[in-house]
Amino acid sequence: MAGEFDFIAWVRKQTASSEGMLVGPGDDCAVVVPPKQPLLITTDVLTEGVDFLLRETAPEAVGRKAMAVNLSDIAAMAGSPLYAVVGLVLPQSNGIAIAEGVHRGLAEVAAKYGVVIVGGDTNSWTGGLVVSVTLFGEAPDGGAILRSGAEVGDELFVTGPCGGSLLGRHLTPTPRIAEAQELIRQFRIHAMIDISDGLAADLHHLVTESGVGAKLFADTIPIHSDAVERSKHTGRTPLQHALGDGEDFELMFAAAPGQGIPYPRIGIVVEQGFTIVCDGIESALEPTGWKHF
Amino acid sequence: MAGEFDFIAWVRKQTASSEGMLVGPGDDCAVVVPPKQPLLITTDVLTEGVDFLLRETAPEAVGRKAMAVNLSDIAAMAGSPLYAVVGLVLPQSNGIAIAEGVHRGLAEVAAKYGVVIVGGDTNSWTGGLVVSVTLFGEAPDGGAILRSGAEVGDELFVTGPCGGSLLGRHLTPTPRIAEAQELIRQFRIHAMIDISDGLAADLHHLVTESGVGAKLFADTIPIHSDAVERSKHTGRTPLQHALGDGEDFELMFAAAPGQGIPYPRIGIVVEQGFTIVCDGIESALEPTGWKHF
Numbered sequence: 272m273a274g275e276f277d278f279i280a281w282v283r284k285q286t287a288s289s290e291g292m293l294v295g296p297g298d299d300c301a302v303v304v305p306p307k308q309p310l311l312i313t314t315d316v317l318t319e320g321v322d323f324l325l326r327e328t329a330p331e332a333v334g335r336k337a338m339a340v341n342l343s344d345i346a347a348m349a350g351s352p353l354y355a356v357v358g359l360v361l362p363q364s365n366g367i368a369i370a371e372g373v374h375r376g377l378a379e380v381a382a383k384y385g386v387v388i389v390g391g392d393t394n395s396w397t398g399g400l401v402v403s404v405t406l407f408g409e410a411p412d413g414g415a416i417l418r419s420g421a422e423v424g425d426e427l428f429v430t431g432p433c434g435g436s437l438l439g440r441h442l443t444p445t446p447r448i449a450e451a452q453e454l455i456r457q458f459r460i461h462a463m464i465d466i467s468d469g470l471a472a473d474l475h476h477l478v479t480e481s482g483v484g485a486k487l488f489a490d491t492i493p494i495h496s497d498a499v500e501r502s503k504h505t506g507r508t509p510l511q512h513a514l515g516d517g518e519d520f521e522l523m524f525a526a527a528p529g530q531g532i533p534y535p536r537i538g539i540v541v542e543q544g545f546t547i548v549c550d551g552i553e554s555a556l557e558p559t560g561w562k563h564f
Numbered sequence: 565m566a567g568e569f570d571f572i573a574w575v576r577k578q579t580a581s582s583e584g585m586l587v588g589p590g591d592d593c594a595v596v597v598p599p600k601q602p603l604l605i606t607t608d609v610l611t612e613g614v615d616f617l618l619r620e621t622a623p624e625a626v627g628r629k630a631m632a633v634n635l636s637d638i639a640a641m642a643g644s645p646l647y648a649v650v651g652l653v654l655p656q657s658n659g660i661a662i663a664e665g666v667h668r669g670l671a672e673v674a675a676k677y678g679v680v681i682v683g684g685d686t687n688s689w690t691g692g693l694v695v696s697v698t699l700f701g702e703a704p705d706g707g708a709i710l711r712s713g714a715e716v717g718d719e720l721f722v723t724g725p726c727g728g729s730l731l732g733r734h735l736t737p738t739p740r741i742a743e744a745q746e747l748i749r750q751f752r753i754h755a756m757i758d759i760s761d762g763l764a765a766d767l768h769h770l771v772t773e774s775g776v777g778a779k780l781f782a783d784t785i786p787i788h789s790d791a792v793e794r795s796k797h798t799g800r801t802p803l804q805h806a807l808g809d810g811e812d813f814e815l816m817f818a819a820a821p822g823q824g825i826p827y828p829r830i831g832i833v834v835e836q837g838f839t840i841v842c843d844g845i846e847s848a849l850e851p852t853g854w855k856h857f
């Protein structure tokens with residue numbers, strides 16, 4: 272149809288000279304060089320009205336976020352991102368401008384992290400905007416870092432301050448790809464996860480998968496200034512925001528103790544239980560992070 | 565949330581003993597054994613009201629079709645399907661039953677073709693149902709069969725009768741995975757495509773990518789009985805339905821001449837032009853297949 276967003280032409284332009292791409296998006300499938308290490312696959316769907324509001328958020332920002340949330344999943348395995356495909360369902364009103372904006376955002380983040388967008392599918396309908404990204408990466412030489420490797424005695428760390436991301440940071444996530452690769456190069460990392468559901472919820476995922484428990488130390492948890500700002504209006508403390516708000520995209524990891532890891536040490540892995548020590552008092556911690564659905 | 569469709573549990577059950585799967589859907593990424601041959605990647609998004617109507621089509625059928633259309637793209641490259649991920653956006657009304665139905669359909673077709681569903685993402689919203697499937701496969705030993713390899717003098721074939729798929733066949737596509745692999749094992753196949761947009765439209769894709777022309781012979785084009793049935797109500801001829809209707813999921817291919825290929829020979833590849841010979845008269849053929857968007 273005249274005037275439609277020409278996705279194939281767009282991808283062809285993006286990928287004209289891309290390493291690893293054998294056959295482009297004009298064919299039934301993209302054909303790419305297979306990785307030598309195990310293949311990492313992750314997918315995330317962003318939905319208008321749930322993950323963003325188009326009246327508040329530019330399509331470029333939606334595109335950036337859609338790519339970044341998937342990169343964060345690759346980062347959590349200490350992997351290297353390689354290729355992405357994009358599924359787009361466009362609203363009829365202003366659909367072409369939205370498609371162009373989303374793709375500009377996707378391309379910006381993809382280029383920054385060396386991801387080649389190799390194909391996709393675009394539909395138009397009477398409903399809202401849906402952006403689905405599937406990202407492929409390669410596991411590191413020593414194998415991917417899983418959620419399930421935490422051992423009793425490990426120390427728990429987080430790569431940056433948490434909480435209050437809804438003030439704006441959730442739209443500009445910075446996937447910790449390089450940080451994760453540097454960590455496994457220098458240190459013995461046993462388990463890792465990104466904080467998309469919230470620090471408490473994702474720690475709960477990690478200890479459950481590992482069959483262990485955890486004890487957090489409230490006074491060492493780095494709290495973002497956005498969490499302090501939000502707490503002024505929500506009746507919840509900055510620590511509650513740091514523990515419960517999702518979409519932070521920092522990494523949390525368990526590592527063998529005593530390695531001098533240069534990140535905030537927020538707790539330790541114990542045999543069982545899920546607790547937080549605050550002002551010398553240890554109490555049960557609820558996995559009250561942001562829940563999808 | 566209590567009562568939500570537990571996608572991770574579902575995938576875990578499906579993949580409990582699946583070959584090639586190293587780490588399951590409970591982690592940030594799925595981790596799978598990489599293929600030795602180049603990796604094929606394809607994605608398709610099915611959208612309520614555009615690709616199906618839930619008041620007419622069971623969620624199981626939507627799931628079957630969502631998996632099959634991607635398998636058809638792998639078939640068109642003569643590849644072997646391996647892994648899939650699923651993005652699902654669910655309407656709030658009856659969402660869990662719909663999710664379960666879609667996943668039953670996906671799983672049924674995946675199992676039939678040896679595909680392992682390794683992960684996905686599920687959202688719920690006030691809008692309609694969206695099913696996004698991304699499928700990975702492996703190219704055959706001699707390399708994937710592209711659209712762009714047709715040579716002047718090649719013969720053109722189609723794997724089965726075309727037209728009228730909207731009478732029901734479009735919901736039960738049979739991807740020609742085995743047929744394509746058998747074809748490249750026995751014969752010199754130069755170019756291939758699946759007939760998702762329509763025989764004329766997809767032939768036009770193939771000759772454009774190959775930089776050649778094509779001449780079809782109307783009396784050798786296999787016409788499905790559904791095309792005859794539809795023509796009684798549409799004012800169009802069965803041949804017009806065979807040429808123009810999409811969603812057939814047969815394969816069309818160009819092969820070196822004189823190999824005795826046991827499929828209907830529908831035309832030849834020429835230097836230029838895009839024509840059809842009907843009752844001895846050669847006339848211009850329009851790429852009037854069903855167009856998306």
